[in-house]
Amino acid sequence: MSGQTDYSEKVMDHFHHPRNVGKIENPDGVGTVGNPVCGDVMKLYIKVADDRIADARFQTFGCGAAIATSSMVTELAKGKTLDEAIAISNKEVASALDGLPPAKMHCSMLGEEALKAAIDDYRKKQGSAAGKSEEAGGREG
C-alpha cells in the first residue's frame, strides 16, 4: 500500500473530465486490451466514415493514468485516417498528456494497443464480408 503518483495537470484534467466516455452503439470496430490482474482494462469503440475515425469512445477499468490515456487516445484518434490513427504511439499519447510517471508508462501502451485493436477489428470485419464477424473483442487478456 505504498507508492505515489505524480500526475501532470493535464492527466488530472483528463481523469476528472474524461472526453469520449461510453459505448458506441453498433460500432465499426472494438478493441479490448489489458487484464484486471494487472489493473487495467480498456475497451475502445470506433465509428469509421470515409476511412476516417468519425467517432471514438471508451470504457476503462483502471487507474488515473489509464483513464486519462483512454481519454487522450480517443481525442487524438478522432478525425484521423485509419493509417494515421494506427500510427499513434504510446509516446505521443503520453506527451499529449504532458508526460506520465515512469511507473505509469504501461498505461499509455494500453491506449495505443486498444486503438490498434479497434482498427484491426474494423479491418477484419471489412475483409470478411460485411457483418459476418462475430468476434468484436480482439485481444482480451
Next chain:
Amino acid sequence: MKTIYLDHNATTPLRAEVLAAMTEIYENISGNPSSVHFLGRTARKRLEAGRERVAEAVGARPEEIVFTGGGTEADNLAVQGIAYAYRSKGDHIITSAIEHPAVLAACRFLEKEGFSVTYLPVSREGLVDPGELEEAIRPATILISVMTANNETGVIQPITEIGRIARDRKIPFHTDAIQGLGKIPLSVEEMGVDLMSLSGHKVYGPQGVGALYIRKGVRVRPLTYGGHHERGKRPGTENLAGIVGFGAACRLAVENLESESDRLRLLRDQLCSGISERIPRVKLNGAPGLRLPNTVNLSFEYVEGEGILLGLEEQGIAAATGSACTSGELAPSHVLSAMGVEAALAQGSVRFSLGRENTLEDILFTVDALVPVVKRLREMSPFFEPEPAESQGDKR
C-alpha cells in the same frame, strides 16, 4: 480545504505532547548516553526512561527492549537475527503469506542464504490457522513469525494460540505488532511471544524509531556491528529524542487505549455502514469481528482503487488502496491475493484507517464524497452493468 486523513495505518501525525518531549531533549540534553561524564549520564537517564515507557506498553522488562531505526529494522533484526543465531539448530522458518514486506523480504533473503521458509496461507477472512501452523512445524524449525494485526485489512491473528504452540515446541516466536500498538492491548506474557516489533510513527510518535522486544534468554545475531549500544544488538549512538518521543507516545497510546478504541470502532462502523447503505456492490475484506477498531478495507466492484483515491483527494480525503497501480508492482495486494480475493476486486480495494483527529463529521463527509466518485468511475467501467433499481445487490 479541510484535510481528512484516513490513512493512520501508514503513519500518524506527531502528537503535541510527543513533540514537546522531543524538543525538550534537543534543547536541553547534549550528552551522548554512552559518555561517562555527567552530561552523558543525564542523557542515559532519559534514554532509560524512554525504554521503560515502551516496555510498559507491552508488559515487558526494560532490559528486553532494543531500540532500532524503525519497524522494518525491528522485523529484520528479529527474523535474520534469530535465523543466524539458531542456525546450528535448524534452518526452517514458518511465517504467513500476509506479513508485512519487512518480514516477507527478510524471509526471501534467507531462502537465498539456504534457509527454507513455509509461508502459511490464510483463510478468506484473512486468518492464519494455528492448526495448520502446528502441522508445518519440523524438527528443524527455528522461528515462527506471525503478525499481530494486518496493516491492510486490520485482521487480528490468533497470536495467543500460536504462542502456546511455539512455547510447547520450544520455538522462538516473533510477532510484528506494529499495527496493534495503541489500538489493542498488547502483552508479551499473555500473547506468549519471544520477540515483538514496534514502531514509533504508527502511534503518533516520531518516524525513524522502532523497537524489538527480545525475551530474556532468546539469542539474536545483530544486523550491524560497531559497539556495545543496545547490548550489542543494535550498535550506534541512540536516537535519544526519537526514543524519548516514542516512549511518550507509547504512554499516551496505552493510557487512552480503551476509550479511543471504542470511539474509533464506532466511527469506523459508521463509515462502513454509511458506504454500504449508499453504494451497492461493496465487499468487506477481512473477518468482520476480528479487526483493529480503526481499520476497514472495502472492495468497490467494477472500479480500480487509485481512481477512487484520486477522486477522494479532490475533496481533501487521504486513504490507501491495495491496487497494483499505486505500488509500482504488477500484481495487486499480496494480502488480498492470499485471502483469495479475485484480482479485479483487489484492484478496487480501499483501506480507510482512522485515528485520533477523526470526527463523525469527517466520516459523514467522506461517505458523501465517495458516492459520486464511485458512481462516476463505474459509469466509465467496461465491467459495470447498471442494476435494475429494485435490487440493490448484495451489499455489505
